[in-house]
Amino acid sequence: MEQTLTPKSEKRLTRTRSEVREMIDDNVTSVSKSSDSELILPVPITFSEIEENLQRLLDSNKAWAKSITETKPEFFTTMAQAQHPKIVWFGCSDSRVPAETVVQLGPGEIFVHRNIANQFNHADLNSLSVLQYAVDHLKVEHIIVCGHYGCGGVLAAMSNNQHGLVDNWLRNIKDVYWINKSTIESSEPEKRADKLVELNVKQQVYNIAATSIVQSAWADGRKLEIHGWSYRLDNGILNDLEVDIKGEQDLSDHIYKVYCRNHHIHGSHAHGHNHEHGHRHA
Numbered sequence: 001m002e003q004t005l006t007p008k009s010e011k012r013l014t015r016t017r018s019e020v021r022e023m024i025d026d027n028v029t030s031v032s033k034s035s036d037s038e039l040i041l042p043v044p045i046t047f048s049e050i051e052e053n054l055q056r057l058l059d060s061n062k063a064w065a066k067s068i069t070e071t072k073p074e075f076f077t078t079m080a081q082a083q084h085p086k087i088v089w090f091g092c093s094d095s096r097v098p099a100e101t102v103v104q105l106g107p108g109e110i111f112v113h114r115n116i117a118n119q120f121n122h123a124d125l126n127s128l129s130v131l132q133y134a135v136d137h138l139k140v141e142h143i144i145v146c147g148h149y150g151c152g153g154v155l156a157a158m159s160n161n162q163h164g165l166v167d168n169w170l171r172n173i174k175d176v177y178w179i180n181k182s183t184i185e186s187s188e189p190e191k192r193a194d195k196l197v198e199l200n201v202k203q204q205v206y207n208i209a210a211t212s213i214v215q216s217a218w219a220d221g222r223k224l225e226i227h228g229w230s231y232r233l234d235n236g237i238l239n240d241l242e243v244d245i246k247g248e249q250d251l252s253d254h255i256y257k258v259y260c261r262n263h264h265i266h267g268s269h270a271h272g273h274n275h276e277h278g279h280r281h282a
């Protein structure tokens with residue numbers, strides 16, 4: 001959550017249209033390749049003039065599509081047929097943490113949901129729907145919750161200031177603080193925000209594991225792992241918080257276990273079964 005707008009510099013405002021156009025052309029023709037997937041990753045355009053003329057975005061898009069088509073002619077026709085991502089990503093809306101960019105993946109490789117401070121709330125139909133579609137239909141194998149140090153949402157939740165409607169959304173983070181108060185306040189004052197960022201990620205990992213969506217997949221014997229990461233803005237590195245939950249055995253608190261529909265049908269734990277079940281609820 002960016003809280004301040006960067007003022008435009010004199011120099012930027014004096015650039016001519018043709019100079020800006022050259023910058024766009026330079027950026028979009030500069031492509032890199034991911035060693036694993038060989039996906040083409042255009043270098044993102046980052047300059048504040050873009051807000052003055054959205055036509056530049058449309059021009060940039062055309063140049064991007066052209067550069068990919070020239071390098072990999074079948075790319076868009078393949079993309080148009082179907083998506084088969086193996087990962088669903090729950091991240092922060094912060095513009096500095098773009099999911100695909102920070103792991104060098106491209107279109108079709110990650111199913112993404114982002115909101116302020118990467119929340120997974122059991123009453124939020126939006127994130128629940130993303131999870132249900134990703135698990136039941138796309139058959140993803142990995143769920144990643146990705147927070148980031150310096151998260152404006154977490155910092156706002158730690159303060160007693162009013163920020164408006166968003167304070168209701170951030171209330172869950174205050175609860176995470178309250179539950180972990182002694183752990184957080186035993187840290188050095190300058191490290192408390194980082195600690196809460198990590199604890200917030202861990203809480204969302206548990207929230208996802210507590211859904212019948214995930215637990216039904218486990219009961220069907222499916223591979224489905226939940227991971228918690230945190231991204232550092234000042235060096236671009238993802239930190240694995242090692243809070244993975246890879247199955248029901250990792251869900252320590254019994255109160256969050258859900259007896260899935262197939263348990264009732266078959267009368268016992270159904271690990272290894274591959275039956276399709278008609279209706280699952282969050």
Ligand SMILES: [Zn+2]
Nearest residue numbers: 001092094151
């Ligand atoms: Zn954030």
